[in-house]
Amino acid sequence: MELFRYKKPIPLMAKAKIFFAVSIIAVLASWALIAFKGFNYGIDFAGGTLVQVKYEGKVPLQKVREAVKASKTFEGASVNYFGSEDEIVIKVRTSSKKLGTDIGDEARKLLEGTGTFEIRRVDMVGPKVGSELREKGLMALVLAIAGILLYVSFRFEWRFAVASVMALVHDISIAMGALVLFNVEVNLDILAALLTILGYSLNDTIIVFDRIREGLTTVRSSKLADVIDESVTRTLSRTTLTSLTTFFVVLTLFAMGGEIIHGFSFTLLVGIVVGTYSSIFIASPLLMMMGFDVEKYRQKLAEKKKREQEKEKLRAMYEQGTV
């Protein structure tokens, strides 16, 4: 079977401006969402308590809400279905420092008489830990980006590194924007998903860049746009196929992996789509924008080769004892 057959380069770079415009709007909209609406931090980052309760049969939601309302500890708590109609989560911003009797135990007492239930999960994060986790999370994102920047600069060229990191910022921003837009609760697993997007989207970009690096020496034209068009077209088949397989795998995770990894898989779904788009339409045009010069690159390569040859010659002469 074959879905994409290379015939001739698709002139993508000619339309780079359109893609830029779309991306800039999307990124700005995401930033605006983050700034004005803000993340819906879950208890991992904001601190608080989450109690997950499963009932035998349907949850008597009204009764539960009344019971929760009557309690002081659960002031301002939210009660919502979780995955199905026989399961709920109760969330409250408070957490108790006491080890002996905690909020989970209180919930147990509170719900007595509302039916037959089982408390399946109690997560409690103190405010201090919450802010620590947030700092650590941000640190992880920054460090990962810095590490990648270094590696790509070393393996390619600085413009490639900057372009790939800009594409990453683009992907992460839009994924974050989607989190705000769909009011997904941001917990540790979402952070893991964002970091995975980082790795994944970069994966895609690197493979296109690798082709461009190769094309710089093999494609006849010395116009960067031509080299990019040729390379992107040649990798188009691989990029779409891999994205599709990964997308389907994550889709099964989203559909069948259970409520707990819903947010995680949602973030990944968005990330895969955006990451694929950016590695084709954004990362490479950025190279053009930064004024990457094919001629100069080729000259540099030629000089490097020449220097190496000369060195080799000198060494050979030295070994023969002629110097």
Add this chain to the structure above:
Amino acid sequence: MKLNYRVLVFIAAAIFGLALSAPSLLSLAKGPKITLGLDLQGGLHMLLGVDTAEAIRSKIKSLASSIKYAAEDEDLIIDEFKVRDGKISFELLDKDDIPKMDEILKKIEGIAIGKEGMKYTISLTPEEVASVKKYAITQAVDTIRNRLDQFGLAEPTVAKQGADKILVEVPGIKTPEQEQRIRELIAKAAHLQLMAIDEERAARVDQMTPAEAAKYGDVILPDAQNPDRKYLVKEIPILDGSMLTDARVAFDRNNQPVINFSLNSQGAQIFGDFTGKNVGKRLAVVLDNKVYSAPVIRERIGGGSGQISGGFSVKEAHDVAIALRSGALLAPVFMEEKRSVGPSLGADSIKASMIALITGFLAVVLFMVLYYGIAGVIADVALVVNLFLILAVMALFGATLTLPGMAGIVLTVGMAVDANVIINERIRELLYEGKSVAKAIEQGYANAFSAILDANITTLIAAVVLYAYGTGPIKGFAITMSIGILASMLTAILGTHGIWQMVEQKIEKGGLNKWFGIKVAGGNA
């Protein structure tokens, strides 16, 4: 067909993967196994903080009482003796006592002395403060570990985390009640004190304020069962739990559970002397600042054993005895973070992620065969070996499989075929260019290598950062991702290459559709 080193390495990896993942998959008795994280098997995860300020406060308090004791012993008259804001201050009344006081203070380590005429201010040196704090944490870790070990649970983990936190993980908890009992056991200060009742003023206890009691060197303590009942006891205890050697649950005449404790020889000596001198007076048995009983001393009690009674349930008595045996907590601990997962939720999570894993896996496997023909089959073989390798390596290092870890494996399935997609696309390209099959394969692998390497290393960088900065379950995700990436380099690049080298002679002319899923005009081989 000829064997080559690549295939041999691949077969070795496959055998290694199968052999080492079998114990985990088939739950065999022998062999290294993957441990399930608390989110999958159910259990209690807690991050505890230690109130080190309290440890400093009690250190200063005991320092104060020893200075006071030494001064009285030397007949020094001191005035305005105060403990405020972590500082002890007092004034000598007689100038001639200064050298004697200096002599006393010289013997005490870790204090800073400020002197202004006859006024003294004493505080702990910063080094001493740090070491008291550090000791309070280590002691808390040891004590909590002791208690959980004695409680008889399967493999609890108690470890220091960061500078001042304690990580406690207890797998295999069945009910919330059991969990609460464990938390209570950990939280118990288990501070046992034997204190003398101030018989002169005890009758007036209900009218007395704490400040007034302090003036007489007394404290007011409530009864353990009936908080309205108060006792007036001497502030400085006769004995405390540090002289305890054992504590056991026993039953009294009415078949009520009690705790019998025994003291070491020094404690037995002090206890004997005190009871001998105070026949007819009452002795309060105080646990965590509550009076459990206050029996009248009838005669000198030698042998150094005593009893705590006072309406315990059997469970309570059992837990108190454990706490006493494993020692008191120097500083109170409090909850910073808690995650508890019931066993049924863990089982549901395993089921859901297994279904997702299998469905995703089958979809990818099927797609590869449909799209690439035999090349897809070869990629699938590598994918299967990759899965087993991940499990094997995890089992070998005793790694923990968490829910995000399962997601990591699912994701690896999606990404591991990527290498083979890249390679197969390259081979197809070369075949279209009219290269022979053998040449297309060799060059395809060579061309694809740099892209795969760079892509994998960058993903690995993200995974390593995630591991370094993540906690608990997230670390699990980073581990499975990293192992998956490394394993895929072995299976998807080396393994499939070896298989091609073995079978390439078999590829018949015009069989490109069967082998690579493409039709090339003219056909080449």
